[in-house]
Amino acid sequence: MQETLNFGKGHKEKILEALSKFEQGEVTSYFEEQRAKKDGCTITLYNSGKVSIQGKDAAKVKDELLAMLGLHPELTIGIDETGRGEREGPMVICGVLADTNGMRQLRDSKKTGDIAAKEKIVSEKMLASVSVTINSGAIDLLRSRGSSLNEIEAMAMAKISEFLSGLDANAKIIADGAPIKMPGPAGNAASQKINFLPKGDDLEPVVGAASVVAKHLRNSSHDMGERKTWNRKVETNEQD
Template identity: 30%
Template sequence: MGQTVIKVNQQTLNQIKKHYEANKMNKQPPHTVFAAKQNGCTITAYKSGKVMFQGSSHAEEASLWDVNPQPKKTQKTNSNQSLEVLKQDHIGSDEAGTGDYFGPITVSAVYATERQQALLRELGVKDSKSMNDNTIASIVKDILKTEIIYSTVTLNNEKYNQLKEKKWSQVRMKAWMHHHAIQHVLNKLETTTPNGIVIDQFCEPKVYYNNIKASNDTPHQNITFLTKAESQSTCVAAASMLARYRFVQEMDRLSSLVGFKLQKGASNKVDQQIKRIINSKGEPYLNEIGKVHFGNTQKAKRLR
């Protein structure tokens, strides 16, 4: 069995852990942070920062993560630039639905001037992690009454599963979606050039750019990648809320199709709902409403 071992910093290790959370294995070897299995590949992350990829797709999975972080000097410069762009008009983008078995991935991009950002904050736009979906929906309805320019890209489950069969990673899908959501906003701006673009960081910049190029697109310039960007950029916070709002709308639509309220996330309750759907509509139906490569599918099939 082939394997690839890489060494990453703590920030990247946290991103890798988040990325594979849905397929986390129950048994965790000693001295490890986590272990997961996805796309026929076993991913084992150690406290030392080493991550081992084993299986037929080990090279592909390992290539998703930048093994050569930028020097500290470059990171410091990028940080200073980030602080400056946050004070100016800029585009911010974020996504929702990546860790949920049911429902699509949604990405939103928002452009707002300094004045508009102040208005958004007055409307309640901020890091939405502490808000419930009803509160987010209420604020988003107010956001949509403003003159901000935005775009939302939705990747439905059927297309998502087709891309997975073509060996697209979720990171590549998200990069592609962020790129196009941002491009749609830039098209709407026409002659206006934003001072920068801020993306809530879900992978190393090099990985992001490589994935855009792999889709035969040209990456945008002047992008700042920030972890927890929704707590620093009002534009990203607004984008996060819009993406969540759109995701919840789709979840409600899918729930009406199956006849009961679908559970968000990837818990044991989701396994039980998958089993219920398989029994009533057949396993192929999951392609239309779920991310079938998640470990939940196999867990549900083992339920009695």
């Protein structure tokens, strides 16, 4: 049995301190930072902040480790998209409101094998999610009217952040990727609070949860239409 937890680099000192209380193991590769053993399980801390727990009692050891770290509940809104640069099918933008600790076993959907199983975890543990699915025909329509991909994505993110912030105004908002220009504060104050984080879907658990839900929705879509406005150079390089 294996359990996975994902932490930011700011948690590493606490994790190393907790692991020092267990029997020590030998690291086996350059991307491992620390290994320890507890109740027949092997705990590995990677340079990225990922913690892998392998063994029969992995779930029990995971709960003990979280308790030792003293992590308090922290509501976060994570936002991510999938399908933006694809030639066919929809672009899906998703936001998830959840406790960060409840989503620590999730990562970027591109690194997740069983999307449906991970989506089930998200749906069980989240407080809410909001998704916008923009089919290929709608993408072509909006772009023919002069909207860029960044502007289309920003419109969806603004609506998502507005609704989820209405459930908890104190929740921090993190979106995967480089910053894009959001609608003005007069239209949506919540959208101005979005913190953009490159590789956020791999670094922040709730952003990873949003990535999983977005991917699950795109996988379930029956829209396989080709985008007539698709252009490889634009899809790859567009930044407003």
